[in-house]
Amino acid sequence: MILILTESFDQPAQNVASILDTKFAEYKVIYGTDLLQKKFSVDITKNVIEFDNDVLDNINIVWYRRWISSKFEFSNNPEENIYLKSEFEELSSNFMLNIPTKKWLNIPPYINPYPTKAKQLKQAIEFGLNIPRTNISNNKITLQEFYRENKENIITKSLYNPYTYYENDELYCTYTTQVDDVDIQTQENLFFPSLFQNNIKKYIELRIFYFLGKFYSYAIFSSQNQQTSVDFRVYDHNYPNRLMKYELPKEIKKKLTNFMTTFNLHTGSIDMIIDEIGTFHFLEVNPQGQFGGMLDLDLDIENDIATYLIENNV
Known part of the structure; x- marks a missing residue:
């Protein structure tokens, strides 16, 4: 069976699940909030998890996509909320460590913490990537x-x-x-x-989704719009940035693959910019970054993830 761990309303995970439905794949989805709303138990001694009146077994691969919103409130009392949040993080670690799976697609940060921005920038330099x-x-x-x-x-x-x-x-x-x-x-x-x-004078921004050595990239022409010139996420709905599928140079792919492999990141949304003289600059990677809407650019990430999950459901 395929197990998907994510947060509710995560559209990419829902899209992948829909593809699994069309291919009649056996899968289960568990949201982080389910641990607060449904019955479960973790027997650490026996390494058995019961969830929603079923035993979690025969799991061949787990895709960790996301888990719970950082803004989720466990209590209206601020101090109690901080305490319960730390308890939930420890709970999540225990829950995931005891999932009887053969393979992970994305090791959860509750097991293997994600690299900080400082670590990312230091490691990018080590692999010959330019940074600001x-x-x-x-x-x-x-x-x-x-x-x-x-x-x-x-x-x-x-x-x-x-x-x-x-x-x-x-x-x-x-x-x-x-x-x-x-x-x-x-x-x-x-x-x-x-x-x-x-503030590097950019020609274009690049949003790159990495998936186990594969790259799905597109260019964002944001520099000519004053509203998006510094950060394209300050979106201009009246004058949307032009997007275009982009093929990364082999040398950049090799450096990014080494970078991701070092941190044991199976997937991630990488931000880069190309300056006015054509130099690539690494900004950061978000292991849980969004990648929806790329099918319009002929970048079918979700289908490739679904296919991978099915192929490893053995």
């Missing part, structure tokens, strides 16, 4: 020096994950943002440590 000039600082003097060294053209982004929140039923999120002299001058002498990079 990067500085993590908490003081105005260092930031001013970095600003001048990079021709007064720098950006800032989250050290870990973007901050998201809801207000009046609207979702807000932090994005990569350009930093100017006014921003620096209005800062305190000491501020919360932040990540800064030189």
